[in-house]
Amino acid sequence: MQCDYFDAGRCRSCALMGVPYAVQLAEKHERCQQALAAVAPDVTWLEPFASRESAFRNKAKLVVGGRAGAVTLGILDPQLGGVDLRACGLHEEPLQRLIPRLADVVDEIGLEPYDVAARRGELKHLILTLSPTGEVMLRLVLRSRKHLALLQSRLPRLLEHLSEVRVVSVNLQPEHKAVLEGSTEVVLTEQSMLEMPVNDVTLNLRPNSFFQTNTVVAAGLYRQARDWALEVRPDTVLDLYCGVGGFALHCATDGQGAPRRVLGVEVSPEAVLSAELSADRFWAASPRAVDLSFRTGDATDVSALEPTVLGDGTSMVVVNPPRRGIGADLAAWIERSGADHVTYSSCNVDSLARDLARMPSYVARQARLHDMFPQTTHHEVIVLLQRESLSLTEQPVYRGAQR
Template identity: 65%
Template sequence: MQCSYFDDARCRSCTLMGMPYAAQLASKDERCHAALAEAASSVSWLGPVSGPESGFRNKAKLVVAGQPGSVTLGILDDSNRGVDLRACGLHEPGLQDLIPRVADLIDELRLDPYDVPARRGELKHVLLTRSPTGEVMLRFVLRSQRHLALLRSRLSVVTERLPEVAVISVNLQPVHQAILEGPTEIVLSESDALSMPVNGLVLHLRPNSFFQTNTAVAAALYLQAAEWVDRVQPADVLDLYCGVGGFALHAARSEGRTGRRVRGVELSPDAVASARRSAAELRERRPDVGSLVFEVGDATDSGILRSLPAGPDSLVIVNPPRRGIGPGLAAQIEDSRVGHLVYSSCNVESLARDLRALPSFVALEARLFDMFPQSSHHEVAVLLRRTTDRS
């Protein structure tokens, strides 16, 4: 991939830019093998999964700077001044086409960009998420509600200028810190969720829901987890940190065992509401799906694992933040009677630490999923089986 922003030293966010993509992929694969060499010494590595090296990002997280009527969309430089990156080649083609029109709309509406050095202004970020359907979610991150009435009054202008935008919201982030978004979300559009088709399932993303940055590679990750579930054939599946339900829905839909009980646990009420909507839609198409429930809860709550039926005929899926599941949850899994574990990680170092805390399990297979070309970021999924009975 060639990038004029990188060549001109305006943006160096892509730390692997200039390295041939095949070499990037091989380097990440070798790094993950080395990191897990001790904690998963007997693991069988499957070939890495990759997609396009450019035009893959379904999200754009853009800092707004500049002046009213002449904004920049991109990042901040070392002096906290805006660097315009509206033509960044990492974004999906549909986003590449949309971002300049969003900038023009912001200029037309005379929205006031937030000036970090001066600590004044309103519009901090623009967040875009694009579905394979071509529809887009647009979020304005504001310092206060000062522009809220203006955006509400000009909603028809937004939808006219940006017809692919299906969900529009305002997020309030009042503090002067490097925080992307705040706790308050105000939906302005009639629709409050973006439909995201993946492998024949439809996930529903509300404004603050998490979904992987790379749709094609995320779909491959879900299919890999479903293949492992099909192989294990558990009666009970517990999906911790389930988000909008991607892993749990794939596990419920997988073949070979009727009456499987699948349960997802997630801290975000909005994500759980989205997962429940997807589950209801799946049941309409697949009446043979067994029990499929989603609930709001903390994945580290000790009572959640204890509620899993006793016996080895169970599988737990974890997809935690970069910090990993940590010693507390690792100890709970180790002391449980869970038969298999699928661990999806975006940080191979915390993954290795957590696997060392699970001596009763052996890693069977692992695979790198390259969600983030041009950077050192990675996603690794591992299938583990219990070899020691803790009863």
């Protein structure tokens, strides 16, 4: 990938810019293999799941700088001034076409950019999420409610000029610190969710729900988890850190070997509401009865995970934690839980290695790198673990990677 911003020294966010993509992928794969070598010596590494090297991001997180009527959308320079990156080639092409028009609309409305150095102004960030349908969610992060009435009055104009946008919300982040968004969200449009079709599952995103940044690679990640679930055929799947239900819904997908019960646990009430809506639609379309449910809770609060949560039959625990990993307490709970298999999806292979060492009763059978973030050293690794005590007759035959 070639980037004029990188070549001009205006943006260095992509540390691997200029490195051939095949080399990037091979080096990430080797890095992950080395990190897990000691804790997973016999794991079978599947072929890395590659991404497009450009135009792969479904989300744009844009710092607003400049001045009212002449905003910049991009990042801040070392002096905290705005650097305009509205033509960034990492974003999917529909976003690349939308962002310059969005900048024009912000200028026309007269929203005042937040000046970090002076600690004054209102508009801090613009966050865009693109669905495979072509529809977009737009979130405006403001310091206060000062511009809220103005935005509400100009909403018809905004939607007229930005026809792709279906959901518009304001997030209030009043604090002067490096935090992208606050806890208060005000939805301005009648539509409050963005549909995200992924494989044969439609997920639903509310404004502050998490979704993977690379839709194509996320689809591959979910398919890998589903393939493993269909191979090991658990009666129960417990999806911790379930978010909007991506793993849970894919593991509940109809097919021979689908589990009887799937439970997702997520700390964000908004994400749980999104997952429940997706589950309602899944039930309506599914000819098989699957006990599919979600509940709000902290995945690391093991006191809330009652011993009966995995049921009496075979079971699989799915975890997709933040960079810090699942930690000692949850690893210990899984270790004593009796779960037959664990599917662990990690964005930090080092914390993954620490957590695997905390679960000595499990053996890593297969692992696969999913390259969510080309041009950077970031990575996503998914690993299938099997309880070592399973007899040979209980062990499934792993068929390997499917695209």
